[in-house]
Amino acid sequence: MTSAAAKVAVIGGGISGAVCASLLAGRGVAVTLFDSGRGAGGRMAQRREVMEDGTELRFDHGAPYFTVTNDEVAQVVGGWEARGIVAEWKAMFACFDRATGKFTDFEKEGSTKKYVGVPGMNSICKSLCSEDGVVAKFGVTVGKMDWLQDRSSWSLASLDGKDLGNFDYVVATDKNVGSPRFSGLTGRPPPLDLSLFPRLSVMVQDIPVRPCFALMVAFSEPLAMVPVHGFSFNNSDSLSWAFCDSSKPGRACVPPNRQSWVLHSTAEYASKVINHIGPRKPSVDALAKVAEELFREFQATGLSIPQPIFMKAHRCHCYRWR
Template identity: 60%
Template sequence: MQNTVAKVAVVGSGISGSVCAATLARNGISVTLFDSARGPGGRMSQRREISEDGRELLFDHGAPYFTVTNPDVLSVVTEWESRGLVAEWKSNFRSFDCFTNKFVNTEHQERESKKYVGVPGMNSICKALCHEPGVDSKFNMGIGKFEWLEHENLWSLIGLDGQHLGHFKGVVASDKNIASPRFTAITGQPPPLDLSLAPELVKLHDIPIYPCFALMLAFNEPLSLVPAKGLSFTNSKVLSRAHCESSKPGRSSTSERWVLHSTTEYAKDVIGQSGLEKPSKETLSKVGNEMLQEFLSTGLSIPQPFFMKAHRWGSAFPATSIAKEEKCVWSEKKKLAICGDFCLSPNVEGAILSGLAAASKLKGLISTL
C-alpha cells in the first residue's frame, strides 16, 4: 500500500467508522483510522472486568444486539455471518410491567426481526474491519484539530497532545460531538472541527442526544425465575431494558451475566446533578445501587450479584437524524464525510448504512484522490 496515492483518515472505530474504513480499503483506498479509545467498537464495545475472586467477566455494555431490515445492510451482515463474526441470538424476549410486576404479552413479539450479535463479542465486527488489509488503525490517539490546508487541498490532523498525525486527501469522521459545544464541556478544549470550513457542516452544531447508564451484573446462579433472556420494562422510571449476556452465542456461561440499561429520564436527572464531566466513583456506585434495586423489586426472586459496575454513555443515542436522504454529511469540495447513526437512524443498522454512504462518496472520487 506504500505506493497508493489515495489516502483517507477515518476518525472513530465504532461500527459506522469501521464499516467505512473497511469498504474504502477494499476499493483500493489507503486508510488510516484513529480512535481515542484503547480498542475498536464505540458503543459496540465489549467490557472486560475481573471480579474480586479473579474471574474474568465480559459484557456487551453498549449495543446488546442489532436487527436488519435494509437489503444493503443484510448483504453486509450475511457476509459477516459467513466469516463467523456475527450470529443470530435466538433467545426469547419479553416485556415486563413494573407497575403490576407482571409480564405483558404483546402480539408483535413472534414477528420480530432476527437479532444479531457479534461473536464472541459485539466488538468482534469492528475488530475485524479495523484490521482489513489497507486499514492502518491507531488507537489511544484522539484528534484535537482538523486543519484544512487550502493551497495544498489537503487535511492536516493534529492530535489532542499537539502531535502532527499526517496529511490526508480525504477525511471521514463518525463522532457526533466533533463540532459540538458538548466536546468543550467534556474535555475543556475547543471542538476539533470548525463548522465554518464547509456550509454543509452547520447540521453538526450541538446535535441533541439521549444519555443512558448501563449496569453490568454477574450472578453465581442462573436467574431461573426470569422466563426470558431479554426484557423491556414499562412503567419504570429507572430501567428501560435488560439482557442476559451469557445466553448469547459464543459467550462463556461459567457465570450468569446481565446488563441493565437505564431510562433516558433517569440518566438526564443524574447528569443534571453531577455534570457532563466523567462521573465519580460515588456517582456510579449510587446509580448502580438504584438500578439494581429496581431490578430486585420486580419480584422475580433475583439474588444479589457477586459483581456490579455501572457505566455512563453520555451521548448514547441521537435524538434527531440530520441527513436522512444523503445518509451522511458530505462536503465534496473538502472531501469530508461525517457519518454515524445520528445521520440516519439511532441504531446499529443506521450507523452501518451511514458508513457505507460515506465510503461511497469518497469511492466516487477515487480518480481524483
C-alpha cells in the same frame, strides 16, 4: 471520491467508522483510522471484568444486538456470519410493565432476527479495523482539523499537538468532533469549527444522541422468575432495558451455573444524574450510587432478583439502536 490513491482519515472506531474503513480499503483507498479508545468498538464495546476469585466476566454494555432491514446490509452481514464474527441471537424477548408486574408482548425466536458479534459485540469492529489497507491508531484523540486551501487537503493534529498527517478526505463518525461535549470532556474546543460549515452543523444537530448508564451484574445462578433473555421496561422511571448477556452465542467465559446481565437506564434518569454531576467522567462514588439505584429498581420488579456476585455501573452515550 474518484482516485484509488486517495488518502482518507476516519475518525472513530465504532461500527460506523469500522465499516466505512473496511469498504473504502476494499476499493483501494488508503485509510487511516483514529480512535481515542484502547481498541475498536465504540458503542458496541465490551468490558472485561475480573472477580476476586479470578473469574473473568465480559459484558456488552453498549448496543446489545442489531437487526437488518436492508438487502445490501444483509449481504454484508451474511459475509460476517461466514467469517464467524457474527451470529444470530436466538432468544425470547418481551416487555415488562413495572406497574402491573407482568411480562407482555412476548416475541418468539426468529420473528425478528437479532445479530451479535462473536465472541463480543466489538468483535465486528476489531476484525474490520485489522483488514488489509486499514491502518488503525487507537489511543489517539484528534484535537484539531484544518482545511489547507492551498493543498486541497485536511491537516489533522492530536489533542497534544502531534501532527497526524494530511488527508484528501475526512470521515467523522464521532459527533464529538464538532460538539460542545468535546470541550466538556477535554477542556479544549472541538476539532472542527462547525460555524464554518452551517449546513453540516444543522445535520449534526439532527443526529439523536441519548445519555445512558449501563449496569453490569452477575449472579451465581440463573434468574428463575425471568422467562426471557431480554426485555424492555414500561412505567419505570430509571430502567429502559435488560438483557442476559451470557445467553448470547459465543459467550463461553461465564460458567454454566452463572448469569451475567446488563441493564440500561432511561435517558431521563441519565440526564438527571449528568445534570447533577456535570459532563466530565463520573467519580467512583457517583457510579456506585447509580449502580445502587438501578439495581434497587431491578429488585423492585418483584421478580425475586437475588443479590449479585458482581455489580458495576458505566456511563455511555448511545445513538438509537433499537
